[in-house]
Amino acid sequence: MFFRFGVGLLLVVLTSLVGTALEKRTLELKRAVSGQHYRLERLKNMRASKRLQAQQLGAPNRLVENADALTGPEPAAAAPPPVVPTKRKSRNKPQR
Numbered sequence: 001m002f003f004r005f006g007v008g009l010l011l012v013v014l015t016s017l018v019g020t021a022l023e024k025r026t027l028e029l030k031r032a033v034s035g036q037h038y039r040l041e042r043l044k045n046m047r048a049s050k051r052l053q054a055q056q057l058g059a060p061n062r063l064v065e066n067a068d069a070l071t072g073p074e075p076a077a078a079a080p081p082p083v084v085p086t087k088r089k090s091r092n093k094p095q096r
Helices: 002-058 060-071
Strands: none
Touching: none
16 A cells, blocks of 8 residues: 555656656747747847948938938029120231
8 A cells, every 4th residue: 555655656746847847848948939039029120220221321312312302492592694705806917
C-alpha cells in the first residue's frame, strides 16, 4: 500500500515538474515573440522615416516649388529702362 502511494505521489510531482517546465518554455517563447514584434515596429518606423528622407533628398525641385508656393509669388523687381542705341558717326567718311 505504501508503494502505491509513493508511485502516485511521484507521478503527481513529475507531472507538476513537466507542467512547470512547459510553462517556463512557453513564457520564453512569448518573450521572444514580443521582442520580435517590438523590433519589427522599430524597423517599420525607421523605414518610414528613411523613405521620407529619401523622397525629400531625391526631389529638390518639388521641394523648392512647394516652398515657393508657401511663400507666395515674388514681387516683380523694377525693370531697368530699355537701352536706346545712340547714333554714331560712321567711321568711313564718304568721299565727295
